[in-house]
Amino acid sequence: MTQMNAEQSDTATGPRAPSERHVIRFVVLIVVSVGLILAGAICLIGPLLGSSSASGHSWQWTATGVGDVGGITYKCVLHGVGPNGLRVSKKVGTPISLTWVKPSFSDDIGRTVEVEASVPGASGAEEQAVRFFWQTKGTSTWESQAVHVPLGPKPTTVRFTLTASPSQIEQIAVQFPDARDDVVLRRVTIKSIGLLSRLKLALSQAWDREPFKNSSINFLRGPSILGYGINSYLVGVLAIGIGGVLLLIAFRSSRKYLPVLVGIVIFVWAAEDVRATWNLYRNANSEVEHFAKSDERTTTWAESLNALDIEPAASDAIAWAADLLKENADAGSTYCVISDDTFMVPHRLDYLVVPKLVKIDDCHDADFIVVLFSSGADYDADKQILTLPDNSKVSARPVAQMDFAYILHNNRSTAE
Amino acid sequence: MSAWVVIGILAPWFAGAAIVYRRRSGLAGTLLALGGGWLLGQVFLTLLLYVAFRATGASHAAAISIVLIGGGIFAIAWNFLRHKTAKLPPEILSSRRESAHRTPSRLIMVVLTVLFVASIGAKLFAIIPGQKDVPIRNDDAITFWFYKAKVITGSDHLSFDPKDPYYLGGSDPHYPVFLPLSAAYLPLLKGGWSEWLAALPWLGFFLAMPLTILGAIRLRTGAWTPALIAAYVVISLPLVSVHAYRPGYADLPLAAYLAAAVAFVLVSQTEGRRVYGIACALLMLVGAALMKREGPVLAGAVGVVMLLPELWGLIKSGAKRPAWLVGGVLVAIAVVLLTVDVRDVLHNVASLEVHGEVFPSLVNHAFVWASFDLAFWLLPIAIIFIVIARRAEMRTRAIVLAVVLLGIDVCIFALTPQYRFALNDQTPSRLYLQVLPAIIVALSLPVTTGLLGLGGGASPKPATTNP
Numbered sequence: 001m002t003q004m005n006a007e008q009s010d011t012a013t014g015p016r017a018p019s020e021r022h023v024i025r026f027v028v029l030i031v032v033s034v035g036l037i038l039a040g041a042i043c044l045i046g047p048l049l050g051s052s053s054a055s056g057h058s059w060q061w062t063a064t065g066v067g068d069v070g071g072i073t074y075k076c077v078l079h080g081v082g083p084n085g086l087r088v089s090k091k092v093g094t095p096i097s098l099t100w101v102k103p104s105f106s107d108d109i110g111r112t113v114e115v116e117a118s119v120p121g122a123s124g125a126e127e128q129a130v131r132f133f134w135q136t137k138g139t140s141t142w143e144s145q146a147v148h149v150p151l152g153p154k155p156t157t158v159r160f161t162l163t164a165s166p167s168q169i170e171q172i173a174v175q176f177p178d179a180r181d182d183v184v185l186r187r188v189t190i191k192s193i194g195l196l197s198r199l200k201l202a203l204s205q206a207w208d209r210e211p212f213k214n215s216s217i218n219f220l221r222g223p224s225i226l227g228y229g230i231n232s233y234l235v236g237v238l239a240i241g242i243g244g245v246l247l248l249i250a251f252r253s254s255r256k257y258l259p260v261l262v263g264i265v266i267f268v269w270a271a272e273d274v275r276a277t278w279n280l281y282r283n284a285n286s287e288v289e290h291f292a293k294s295d296e297r298t299t300t301w302a303e304s305l306n307a308l309d310i311e312p313a314a315s316d317a318i319a320w321a322a323d324l325l326k327e328n329a330d331a332g333s334t335y336c337v338i339s340d341d342t343f344m345v346p347h348r349l350d351y352l353v354v355p356k357l358v359k360i361d362d363c364h365d366a367d368f369i370v371v372l373f374s375s376g377a378d379y380d381a382d383k384q385i386l387t388l389p390d391n392s393k394v395s396a397r398p399v400a401q402m403d404f405a406y407i408l409h410n411n412r413s414t415a416e
Numbered sequence: 417m418s419a420w421v422v423i424g425i426l427a428p429w430f431a432g433a434a435i436v437y438r439r440r441s442g443l444a445g446t447l448l449a450l451g452g453g454w455l456l457g458q459v460f461l462t463l464l465l466y467v468a469f470r471a472t473g474a475s476h477a478a479a480i481s482i483v484l485i486g487g488g489i490f491a492i493a494w495n496f497l498r499h500k501t502a503k504l505p506p507e508i509l510s511s512r513r514e515s516a517h518r519t520p521s522r523l524i525m526v527v528l529t530v531l532f533v534a535s536i537g538a539k540l541f542a543i544i545p546g547q548k549d550v551p552i553r554n555d556d557a558i559t560f561w562f563y564k565a566k567v568i569t570g571s572d573h574l575s576f577d578p579k580d581p582y583y584l585g586g587s588d589p590h591y592p593v594f595l596p597l598s599a600a601y602l603p604l605l606k607g608g609w610s611e612w613l614a615a616l617p618w619l620g621f622f623l624a625m626p627l628t629i630l631g632a633i634r635l636r637t638g639a640w641t642p643a644l645i646a647a648y649v650v651i652s653l654p655l656v657s658v659h660a661y662r663p664g665y666a667d668l669p670l671a672a673y674l675a676a677a678v679a680f681v682l683v684s685q686t687e688g689r690r691v692y693g694i695a696c697a698l699l700m701l702v703g704a705a706l707m708k709r710e711g712p713v714l715a716g717a718v719g720v721v722m723l724l725p726e727l728w729g730l731i732k733s734g735a736k737r738p739a740w741l742v743g744g745v746l747v748a749i750a751v752v753l754l755t756v757d758v759r760d761v762l763h764n765v766a767s768l769e770v771h772g773e774v775f776p777s778l779v780n781h782a783f784v785w786a787s788f789d790l791a792f793w794l795l796p797i798a799i800i801f802i803v804i805a806r807r808a809e810m811r812t813r814a815i816v817l818a819v820v821l822l823g824i825d826v827c828i829f830a831l832t833p834q835y836r837f838a839l840n841d842q843t844p845s846r847l848y849l850q851v852l853p854a855i856i857v858a859l860s861l862p863v864t865t866g867l868l869g870l871g872g873g874a875s876p877k878p879a880t881t882n883p
Contacts (some may be wrong), residue, residue, distance in 0.1 A: 210786075217554045217662050219845035220654050222786025229784050235793055258867055259524075265794065266645065270531055272789045273652040277538045280657050284542035288549045344555075351558040355570040358581045 029250035036243030043236025047161075047226040048198050057109045058191030059166070061100065074098045084118065084155070085186035096183055097175040099133075105166035110192025111227070112201070113160040115174055118153055121181040125152030127286075128178035129211070132160040135171040142173070145224050148211055151179075155186050159201055161227035166190060202226050206233075206275070212283045220276075230272065238268050317405040318345060321370050322352035324400050324407050328368075334360045335368035338377045338388065345372050363388060364412070369396055371406040379406055420478060421613060424605040427481040427488075429620070432457030434491035436696060438689065441635065444643070448631025448683070452696060454624035455676050458617065458669075459703040460484065461601060462594040466755060469574035477604040528644040535648060536626065539657045543622065546661045547615045557664020563587045564596035565614050569603040590760035594706040595666050618663035625672040625853060626651040632679030633860050635686055642864035650675065650853045655787045655845055666708040667846045673704035673711075674718055675853035678817070681722045682861060685810075690730055694741065697723050698748050705752040709761055710828070710850070712752055717824060718854060719745075721817045764832040771835035778829060781844040788845070791852055798859050807869025808862035817858045821851035 063086035076096040079087040090096050113132055128151050133144040145160045162169070172190075176183050193201070205225045210216075222230040241264035245257050325335060335357050337346040349370065350359045363369050369386060371377050376389025379398075386394045386408055396408035433453025438445050464480045552562050564585030568574055574593065575583045584593045595617075602613035626647040633643035650656065659668035677700035684693025701723065704715040727745070731738045782792040799818060802811045825847045829838035837843040 212658070212662070214554060215841070216658055217556075217665060217846075218842050219781055220658065220786045230786050231784055231790065231793065234790050238790065238793075258870055262645075262867070265790075266528075266531075266648075269649065269652065269789055270535075272786075273535055276652070276654040276786065276789070277535065277542075277657070280539060280654070280661060281542045284546045284550075284661060288545045291550050347555070347559045348553075351563050351566065354563060354586065355567040355582060360581070 026250055029246050033243040033246035033250060036239040036246065040236040040239030040241075040243060043232050043239065047228050047232075048195060048202065057106060058189055059103065059105050059109050060187060060189045060191075061103075062187040063185060071103070072098050072100055079182065082184070084120070085116075085184045087120075087182055087184050089182045090179060095175055095177040096179050097173055098185065099171055099173040100188075101171050103169075103172060105169055105190065109166050109190050111162040111166065112191055112193045112198070113162060113172075114187070114189040114191070115158045115160070116155050116186040116188075117151060117158070117176070118155040118184045118186070119151045119179065119181050120153050120184055122152045125150035125154070125156075127151075128176070130158045131175040131177060132158075133171075133173040133175065134162060134164060134169050136164050136168045137170045145227070146177075147205075148209055151176075151183075155184075159205075161201075161205075161224070162190070163227035198226060206230070209282045210279055212287070222276075230275070234268050234272055237271075238265065241268070317372050317402060318349050318352070320400075320402060321372060321405065321407055322349055325349075325353050325357055325368060325370070328399055328407075328409075329357050331356050332358065333367040334358045334365065335370055336360055336363040336366040337370045337372065338363065338374045339372045340375055341373065363394055363410075364392070367410055368399070369394065369406075369408040369410060371408070373404045379408065384411065418606060420481070420605040421602055423481050423485075424477070424602050425616065427484040428457030428461040429454050430457070431460055431484040431488035431491070434488035434495070437492075437495065438692065439495065444631045444634035446631070447627045448635065448679075451624040451627025451629075451631060452676055452680065452700075454620045455628065455672060455703060456696065456699055457484070458598050458620070459699055459706070460487070462597040462706065463751070463755075465597045465601060466574070466594065470576060474572050475568070475574075475600075475604050477601055480601075481605070525640055525644075528641060528648065532626075532630075532644050532648045532651070535652050536623070539622075539651070539660070543619065543657065543661045547619060547663060548612050550662075552611050552615065552662075552664050554662055554664055557662070560587050560591045561596055561666060562599060562611070562614060562664045564591070564593055565599035565603070566609055568593075568596060568600040569609045569614075572604060590709055590757050592706055592708065592711070592756050594755070595669060595708075598669075615663040618660050618668060621669045621672045622651075622656065622660035625656075625668075625675055628672075628676045628679050629853070629857055632676075632683045633857070633864075635689070636682040636861060637864055639864070642860050646856055646860040649791075650856055653788050653791065653849070653852060655849045656853075659849070665846070666711075667849050670704055670707040670711055670714070670850045671853045673700050673707060674714060674821075674851065675857050676700040677704060677715070677718050678722055678854045678857040681726055682857070684726050684730075690726070691735070691741070694723065694726055694730065695744065697726075698744060702748045702751060706756060708850075709758075710824075710847075712756060712758055713761060713824060714821065714850060715752075717820050718817065721813060721820055722858065725813060764828075764834060767833055768831045769833075771830055771838075774829045774835050774838035777838045777841060778826065778844050781841070781848065785845070788848065788852060791856075792848075795855070795859075798863055802859070802862040802866055805862070805866025805869055808866030810858075811862040811866070814858040814862045818855045821855055822848075825851060 063081045074088065074097065075094045076088040076091055076098070079089060081087070086098075088096055088098070115130060115132065117130065119126075127148055129146050129148050130151070131144055131146040133142045135142045143163065147158050147160065149156055149158050172188075174185065174188060202225050205223050208223050210220060210223060225233060242261060245261050245264065248254075249257050329335070333356075335353070336359065337349060339345040346359065349372075353359075357368070360366055363386075371379065371386070374389065378387045379385075379396075380387075381398060384395055384397050386396050386406075388394065394408075395411040397411060399407040399409050401407075430453075432455065433449040436452040436456055437449035441448070461480065461484065464483065465475055465477070468474070468476045468480060552558060564587055567582050567586045571582070573582075574585060574597075577583060578589070583589050585596050598617045599614040602616055603610050606613055629650055630643045630647040633646050634640055637643065656668060656671070659665055677697045680693045680697035680700055682693075684690050684697060686693070698719075701715040701719050704718070705712040727741055731741065735741060781787060795818065799815055802808045802815060805811075825844070828834050828847060829844060834843070
């Protein structure tokens, strides 16, 4: 009897066996949390470890003689190879770019690209973009990364990270889209760097400014950190944080950790907000400083167009044409634009002169004809005849002229 | 800045705020009035300018300022006389008491407030000098929106003649003229074109959106924490700042109106503010429809998913004058159809064809690039959470809204001739920007109530039964 009572007592007051539901919940939480922590760790550590080869092999191109230029295709003017490297300058209408065709990499050379370059003619270091492109076998598209660094007379090393296996790469290219002075390219190296150097590189890339371009109103890419976008790292941190909290919940079975979960999300979000806001501030600071130097009338517009990757000469010409049209035309006068660029040039000029002047498409009926960088139009000043790209002719007298640009007054319009 | 320009900034804001403001609604109500008031004021302003141009051929911008101030004074007087003895309904008070018990420590509140204020403040340090000193130069700004504003300012005329080269402000007449009217209003008062003054409305939209969200969610949930989090998340979407910094695009204003419409639907779920919330939401949807070509489609989607159930619930519960409510909706639809040219949108809808090649680009914009931080990674998590959180309120509608709005964006690129703008990366992120704040506001309620339910707390009592 006593024994039975004791057994009953044990059943009534002793520790209860966990229910099947609790066991399943525990297992699911453990699996999910460990999965999240592992996935997060891969997101964070993968780029640091993934491509650092221990072999120390590298590929390098150094310009020490004219022979080094073989195997390179280029869109720029070559000025020769000196002791500091290959000196190149911009061709009108295209940014400086050099392409290495089939450079034959082995797979163990690592994925860190170093480009060493200088701008010998610059008075000091000025921030500009350097872009590295690569194309993998069997594809027609190029991947690219851009870094903004101060380039000046002293050689500067710019680092990129390949996201494709080097053995799969068919072509690489280096571009200096902002360069207006001569650029000296000293070397291009693809190699492996140590873990600490990669970590340092990752931190510096995370803080790199993403300059605002014309496309920034459409989207922001964010920094490329060791070849991966910022979101993959944020997702990594988030996964580890959430996984950790779920692990705690699995063992402690408490709901008080829910606010911690929300807190982790907000913390990660806020960290990225700080970066994005700092990026916004640096861009604003740079642009405000840049435009504060310009005068209101022409230069501001020319400069603003330059910042849109429009050819500086074209932007100067647009601002020049706008001022002259407004000065010489009566309100309600019509004009047409002849240009190889049928989008940017006429739209920007139109914005500058509305509503005083009205743009029309048919140059035969226009009071004024603006010819800006047109390869198809030809003006005979002696005969005062403008031949349009469609070979039709308009009798017009010159109002003003500059390189690659004319403003003409339609003689028919005057006769009327 | 001349006195008229100052009056011009304040007059529509005052008129809108006077209508949105409700006595005894505390700090949340004041914030709602400040944010929603700006948005509502711009709707009235642009419609009045449109009518003035149509009726007289000129803007009469100064007279419109006076009319708006007069309207604001009338609204305040009406408000005070009508709600002289207004008290907070018991449901709200009890809901707030419950929320107060659940409110996290004061430290968290302080941290969130500091985060929100510091984030906006830091962004303004960039946006204000940028608007003031950096020339407008983005494509659509100078080709459409600012172009029309410049034409209207320069001629003090809006052409309604399709043969006129400056028909509805010139450029592409399919682009609605209301945002250019908003941009032209201050330069018209100044007496000449000024890019800085034309850009100022974007600063207003940038600030009005989070204030509206903050006030509305606080009123609906009775708690500051979810309101601060939602407002902060919206204001810290990087592309929002870029659109304020580089004004001249209609995406941010459209986003602000859609988000405000959802916010006022939440307000309409509180007792004593049902008709008021529905009316304000409807006006915000009119604002959204007037902003951009795709505005009527998106406003229609938000209206059907969010507003109609509230309206239907109100009518079913025995609203005093249901004909007035239905009439209001019909008038709103008529105003949009009479003033916005939707033929372009219809043409796009009529030429449907599958363009599967756009999906890699859409994935980049949503998940890889930094335009939205982690928003698209967190959206599915939030939706899954809402599905499994039994006590989440308004969950069906919030999920349907998210799916419908994102679905519209995806369909625009995957099915219409607009696909080319996905392939060249021009518009996917901008279209997401239009809908994301509205989705965040809609999800804020079920996420908050779902979390409170999981945490074992009682959820706020809404005034209506939610699906």
